[in-house]
Amino acid sequence: MTPKICAVHSIDDWLPLTQTWVHSQVAALGAGGDAHVVCDRTSNLDQFAIPNLHCYDREGRLRHFSDRIVRKLLGRRELGFRYRQARRLRPAVWHSHFADQAWYDREIVESCRARHVLSVYGADISQAPGRYPWNERVPEILGQVDLVLCEGAAMVRQVTALGCPPERAVVHHLGVTLEHIPFQPRSWRPGTPLRVLIAGTFREKKGIPYALEALARIDHKVELEVTLIGDAAGKAGDADEKARIVKLLERTGLSCKTRWLGFQPYAALLEEGRSHHVFLSPSVQAADGDNEGGSPVVITEMAASGMLIVSSRHCDIPEVIVDGVGGLLADERDVDGLAAQLGRLIENPHEWLPMQLAARAHIEREYSVQIQAQRLAAIYERLVNPQPARRDP
Numbered sequence: 001m002t003p004k005i006c007a008v009h010s011i012d013d014w015l016p017l018t019q020t021w022v023h024s025q026v027a028a029l030g031a032g033g034d035a036h037v038v039c040d041r042t043s044n045l046d047q048f049a050i051p052n053l054h055c056y057d058r059e060g061r062l063r064h065f066s067d068r069i070v071r072k073l074l075g076r077r078e079l080g081f082r083y084r085q086a087r088r089l090r091p092a093v094w095h096s097h098f099a100d101q102a103w104y105d106r107e108i109v110e111s112c113r114a115r116h117v118l119s120v121y122g123a124d125i126s127q128a129p130g131r132y133p134w135n136e137r138v139p140e141i142l143g144q145v146d147l148v149l150c151e152g153a154a155m156v157r158q159v160t161a162l163g164c165p166p167e168r169a170v171v172h173h174l175g176v177t178l179e180h181i182p183f184q185p186r187s188w189r190p191g192t193p194l195r196v197l198i199a200g201t202f203r204e205k206k207g208i209p210y211a212l213e214a215l216a217r218i219d220h221k222v223e224l225e226v227t228l229i230g231d232a233a234g235k236a237g238d239a240d241e242k243a244r245i246v247k248l249l250e251r252t253g254l255s256c257k258t259r260w261l262g263f264q265p266y267a268a269l270l271e272e273g274r275s276h277h278v279f280l281s282p283s284v285q286a287a288d289g290d291n292e293g294g295s296p297v298v299i300t301e302m303a304a305s306g307m308l309i310v311s312s313r314h315c316d317i318p319e320v321i322v323d324g325v326g327g328l329l330a331d332e333r334d335v336d337g338l339a340a341q342l343g344r345l346i347e348n349p350h351e352w353l354p355m356q357l358a359a360r361a362h363i364e365r366e367y368s369v370q371i372q373a374q375r376l377a378a379i380y381e382r383l384v385n386p387q388p389a390r391r392d393p
Contacts (some may be wrong), residue, residue: 028373086112122293139163151294152316175369204286214338216252326359
């Protein structure tokens, strides 16, 4: 029997509400491998409990003091803690989540002679170096790691353009836990309210103002009930985006038709989704370069549940939502296009079920967390135990 491969998943914070996909893949991988998490601090553990969690913040004050001395003398970030975990666990694979974490991990990985895997997610490789200085290091770290996992073909093109060797960029879809997402196809009758859900951090790349503008343009065609989940999260620009959203709600008259719930737990988000017809999520490339990288995992989850998706041709969203087959897409910032796609749903309710069935089938094939965990374990195996190339006779 092949021994399990020990893999360390390295991340700064385990785990923000907006990074549920990390928990899903690590938890599923734990069933087929020896998976450990190394982090600096924890949050939301009631929702994202995980075995084999090793957290710097859980160590005592004396250890923190000694680590600060080591950092000061050697100039390395929390060197002592991560080195200790590497020596103790002796992983075959060190899996860094986000490019900046991979940069901080690089010397530790070299010291324990593990293979270095990096998962990139969007902002960590796309934002302008002038505003986010560490991004100047992205081409270097992409060239140093053994493998870069990308959500889809668009992200592969992005990392190879930044200097990642093409043979090291691999498409690996982010899986969702389908047994927690029952398939309940939504149906709608003309003359009844159309319930639309919008969810995301109030950040430019989420395209929420374009979603609201599009809804305002179909407001005369159908009675709308809108639910908005999210808020500003404290990042530069979030407060301005929030002010823009609030002003749009007032100007378009949608404020009286919109429930704004702020940030919600993951379970509450899924529950809200079950009572809505359409998930509207038109992501865009932000002015500072920020983008989705791949595709928001919430799109995958809502489509899997039987919700209709109206989104944008942005990054790898078209790989998750096949336009006209499993949902409807418009170009980025194309308010008229979004309104037209919403109008198509209103005018053609007979098209709903075929799209919902096609979306679920596609996600079961390519985005099931159990299948993706098996594929990730196979990626680790090929990396740690490469097979010699076969010679033609």
